Amino acid sequence: NLAKKNLTIGILAFEPKHLIKANWQPIIEHVNQYLTHVSLQVEPYYYDELYSAVARREVDFVLTNSAYYIELAHSQGLSSPLASLITSYKNTPLRGFGGVIFTQAERTNIQGLSDLKGKRIATPKLGSVGGYMMQAYEMLQAGVELDSYKVIETGLPHEKTVWAVLQGEAEAGFVRTGVLESMLERGLIQADAIRIINQQELTDFPLALSTRLYPEWPLAAMAHVNTAHAGQVVGVFLTLDHNTSILREANVYGFSVPADYEPIRELMRTLKAKPYNIEAAITWRDIWRTHREESILAMTAILVILALSLLLVAYTRRLSKTLEQLKDNEEDLRISAVAFDTLEAIFITDLNERIIRVNNAFKQLTGYDDKEVLGQTPRILSSGMHDADFYRQIWREIKTFGGWTGELWNKRKSGERFPVQQAITAVKDVRGQTTHYLSTFSDITVRKLSEEQIHQLAFYDPLTGLANRRLLEDHIVQAFSSSARNKSYCALLFIDLDHFKHLNDTMGHKQGDELLKVVAQRLKESVRDGDTVARQGGDEFIILLEDLGEFKHDAAISAQTISEKILTAISQPYLLTDTQYILTASIGINLFIDHHETVEELMKRSDLAMYQAKAEGRDAIRFFDPSMQEAAARRSEIEADLRQAIELEQFELYYQPKVNRDGSLNGYEALLRWHHPVKGMIPPLEFIPVAEETGLIVPIGQWVFMQACHTIKQWQQDSSKQQLILAINISARQFRQKSFVAEFIKGYMEFGFPAHLLELELTESLLMDDVSATVGKMKELNQAGFLFALDDFGTGFSSLSYLKNLPLNCLKIDQSFVHDMLEDPEDAAIVETIITLAKTLKLKVIAEGVETQEQAIALRELGCDLMQGYYFGKPAPLPLA
Ligand SMILES: Nc1nc2c(ncn2[C@@H]2O[C@@H]3COP(=O)(O)O[C@H]4[C@@H](O)[C@H](n5cnc6c(=O)[nH]c(N)nc65)O[C@@H]4COP(=O)(O)O[C@H]3[C@H]2O)c(=O)[nH]1
Incomplete structure (x- = not known):
């Protein structure tokens, strides 16, 4: 067993480090039990410390908030997110978090986001995603510009912001989701003192929320970490069982495959937050908005300046000022050209959706050159993998919210399809009218592959x-x-x-x-x-x-x-x-x-x-x-032997007499016997269930039926036996066969004796199985003249209501009641009840298992119509019957 590799997870400390350590240490120890090649340790770092630790490669993994991850990844080169934290609130998994915008309940002048214009708003920290950026972005989307309100930083923790609002230092506040609930629970604040602005109603998110939801903290690896080690660590994190008390105590539900952090990036870009504070100042969107007017202005300025410089020396001062402006604009143009040539593919369309410009990355990614795409619509990229509804939904969002971001599949000129992360923005002029659409996308094939690999590792x-x-x-x-x-x-x-x-x-x-x-x-x-x-x-x-x-x-x-x-x-x-x-x-x-x-x-x-x-x-x-x-x-x-039994003629029918009240012979019940060549006689109770379960009962039942028909046919030759009724047992599986009725009638037709001479014994449980189908079949057979007896009566749960509607001829009292009826008054009562019931329903009643004369006398006195049992005759082969 090789020594395990020690790896460190650096965790952002947003509260005192010892608290973070106490929360995560048990989880990491738990994780270590499952790691065979790696041993993890956890180290909390405050913001700047984490930055230096990453820079000095003191850590191997980083678990931090999404914005800080993006900043670190941008400046220090972390991996893509490998997994996303799922926190737990009262054992409910929370995969995302968001921002809360709140005010004192009594401030009736603040109702919606636009009421916050001109107000003082408290925030824990400008760099905080949940405590500032999400809310500022949400307000921006709603038309409340960043500079239209005054921001007061209270410092961390978020509770300070809540106090600032309650003490009137600010008219509203921004905190991340969960802070207010936690303060409420600890009795620090009163629920009726606070009102949430722009409250979102998400059914499965149990906390107050004013913005959309963003993904929870990502876990990422440093570039130097061996991929197999990273894979093993991530595999264990992804498979943590949320039921373990260690996780529950830490309010961690587990980890999921990485969430989509693009919305956070988008938010940071818009807010020009680090690391986009440099590039964001010159985003293509910004330049495009201002570019045309300013360029025209600049060109005009050049002409004016040239003319004036030749003609009017007196205007020198103004001229130099204009020259300065010109320099600025040139700078903007130069930067915009650079921005346009990023690694992300960019294309711009006019209002008719005709492509009017693409950048180099677009050409490289799609394989089209200018000539081939200019004047075309973006449908040239359509992969055919999304339906019209999908695109309609995108356009609906662009029209309503001014933009759309998401993942979709595009197609290259070569026909190859590839997944992209795409953003489409409506570009508006100063009057707010859309003039163009700007779309950027990047190839996310590699990310998709790593997601698949992680899934593979996890499962x-x-x-x-x-x-x-x-x-x-x-x-x-x-x-x-x-x-x-x-x-x-x-x-x-x-x-x-x-x-x-x-x-x-x-x-x-x-x-x-x-x-x-x-x-x-x-x-x-x-x-x-x-x-x-x-x-x-x-x-x-x-x-x-x-x-x-x-x-x-x-x-x-x-x-x-x-x-x-x-x-x-x-x-x-x-x-x-x-x-x-x-x-x-x-x-x-x-x-x-x-x-x-x-x-x-x-x-x-x-x-x-x-x-x-x-x-x-x-x-x-x-x-x-x-x-x-x-x-x-x-x-x-048994199954193996049964399969051969019919062919080898190992079956035989035994016949047991049924007698009338006066002792005269009414008929017989046919009972199957299996003479096994080695094991001897195998009782039906042992092989019939196997035959049922294996389906072999169907051919066996068919054989019994044919034998019974032959016997009745023979009796027809003898006048003393012409009236004898022969009963056969029909098993549930046999009766449930779709073709049962048709085959039964077809088989019977070959013999042509009166149908009522063949009685079918069905069990109660068979009847209960699928009542409507069973009744249908019984009625069909009854119409053809066949009679039915209900076997083992009293052992099941037949309901009187449907007994009445069945085409039954006879109820057969189960032998267990007959057996003890003379000793057990309860059994005697049951026998009596069944006989009365049969009379009421105008059915015949037969007692089976009659073994003694006393039983026979008692049954006769109770009014039993027919009897069967060893007392009258055991089942035996036909010649002896
Ligand atoms: N202790 C005692 N027992 C008596 C007395 N009189 C008759 N019996 C036994 O009671 C059983 C009555 O048949 P069952 O209730 O239909 O119960 C039958 C029936 O459910 C099934 N079975 C027999 N032959 C066939 C057949 O051809 N097809 C189907 N599907 N089932 C059959 O196997 C079960 C058992 O059959 P067997 O062993 O022949 O057992 C028979 C019979 O031998 C008596 O006085 N005392």
């Missing part, structure tokens, strides 16, 4: 390109919701390579990394596109499988099958630089649906299952839930 494992733990956790949280919505199981698989550490040590870490990459690739190929494959570090991988269906056993079997596929994939030989390696893995599985567990619990359980697999000899799959484990094993066996 993906750098070695394998798989999702990292953070992205996986996000996906799990989403899976909680989608599984609840779709009622579909998900599974979390923990995969650990067996003895990898030993292999890694013997083969060398570089080879080990190569091996992990191949494993990652094989894992991805073993699952569906929508599933998440993540690397949690070392040789541990985690896979999130989604959409495994609504049945837990089904899901368990799918998870088992996929895990087997993964084990096979991993066990294929690895050929690395001529050496062949063999690997195995252990997999732990935990199934989940909905939000019953937390992400942590879920991870822990899958992890435990994985350890179980390791403990049991490795190269194995284990479920967290042992019953799942057993079920999965048995079910996959």
